[in-house]
Amino acid sequence: xxxxxARWLIIxxxxxxxxxxxxxxxxxxxxxxxxxxNFTWQRGRLTVYxxxxxxxxxxxxxxxxxxxxxx
Numbered sequence: 451x452x453x454x455x456a457r458w459l460i461i462x463x464x465x466x467x468x469x470x471x472x473x474x475x476x477x478x479x480x481x482x483x484x485x486x487x488n489f490t491w492q493r494g495r496l497t498v499y500x501x502x503x504x505x506x507x508x509x510x511x512x513x514x515x516x517x518x519x520x521x
Contacts, residue, residue: 482504483501483504485501485503485504485507486503487502487503487504487506488500488501488502488503488504489502
């Protein structure tokens with residue numbers, strides 16, 4: 451029982467480190483955030499940003515990585 455909890459804590463830690471590293475590197479990736487399908491609406495002082503293209507790209511990449519990892 452404790453070994454299962456320890457394994458999940460380690461996996462969660464590795465995932466958090468991966469997300470942290472991605473957030474450090476993401477601003478240096480040239481077209482991330484400027485893809486077709488990302489929408490920006492501005493009206494006065496209100497700006498709404500909807501990154502559909504970026505979310506779709508990240509989803510496809512993560513799906514490929516996880517499907518390869520499961521095999």
